[in-house]
Amino acid sequence: DTGVSQDPRHKITKRGQNVTFRCDPISEHNRLYWYRQTLGQGPEFLTYFQNEAQLEKSRLLSDRFSAERPKGSFSTLEIQRTEQGDSAMYLCASSHTSGTGHYEQYFGPGTRLTVT
Amino acid sequence: AQSVAQPEDQVNVAEGNPLTVKCTYSVSGNPYLFWYVQYPNRGLQFLLKYITGDNLVKGSYGFEAEFNKSQTSFHLKKPSALVSDSALYFCAVSPLYNTDKLIFGTGTRLQVFP
Numbered sequence: 438d439t440g441v442s443q444d445p446r447h448k449i450t451k452r453g454q455n456v457t458f459r460c461d462p463i464s465e466h467n468r469l470y471w472y473r474q475t476l477g478q479g480p481e482f483l484t485y486f487q488n489e490a491q492l493e494k495s496r497l498l499s500d501r502f503s504a505e506r507p508k509g510s511f512s513t514l515e516i517q518r519t520e521q522g523d524s525a526m527y528l529c530a531s532s533h534t535s536g537t538g539h540y541e542q543y544f545g546p547g548t549r550l551t552v553t
Numbered sequence: 554a555q556s557v558a559q560p561e562d563q564v565n566v567a568e569g570n571p572l573t574v575k576c577t578y579s580v581s582g583n584p585y586l587f588w589y590v591q592y593p594n595r596g597l598q599f600l601l602k603y604i605t606g607d608n609l610v611k612g613s614y615g616f617e618a619e620f621n622k623s624q625t626s627f628h629l630k631k632p633s634a635l636v637s638d639s640a641l642y643f644c645a646v647s648p649l650y651n652t653d654k655l656i657f658g659t660g661t662r663l664q665v666f667p
Contacts, residue, residue, distance in 0.1 A: 468653070477659070479643050481657070493654065530597075541599045543599060545596050546596040
């Protein structure tokens with residue numbers, strides 16, 4: 438399968454613990470995005486990378502959240518000191534952008550986080 | 554503020570009938586518009602996009618969408634619905650060139666009855 442993959446698919450953690458999610462984009466895609474989706478809502482943008490550079494962060498991304506894409510390939514999203522309000526589906530997407538092109542984003546299956 | 558509205562939480566249609574899922578947007582400048590579909594336990598799947606050009610855009614699985622600048626709408630349509638089209642549909646807009654983060658609507662659940 439050459440689509441976007443995310444690991445783990447499900448994570449249950451206790452409040453106050455740290456969690457880390459991984460996203461592997463489609464191999465030739467240079468942009469990688471993180472979104473968060475809660476029940477009954479559409480996905481909300483968190484942050485995105487072009488290659489290894491993090492170019493934009495949403496105000497939704499508090500200081501407890503950090504994302505990296507160290508070699509411009511896979512990315513990790515870490516949440517420190519989790520809170521019950523962090524419970525959501527975390528979606529990763531990737532796209533290939535070059536020059537004046539504007540390309541659609543391809544989404545992974547998501548990581549569902551439950552904070553108890 | 555830039556936003557997307559999907560005014561219907563759910564749309565019900567009989568198999569074989571045409572379907573429309575509505576979307577309106579509010580952004581500054583020329584928008585880039587997208588439709589995605591989400592099946593249970595699966596990620597969002599890209600259906601179609603409008604960047605520029607012809608206002609009628611054709612996409613995957615027989616879906617199409619019509620961009621209407623004066624009404625700031627981008628409604629999703631299909632001439633003949635299938636039961637397998639039942640899913641959650643999201644409209645999204647990318648408001649700034651070369652940023653392309655997506656702003657999503659709240660989604661519309663499409664239920665196609667046999």
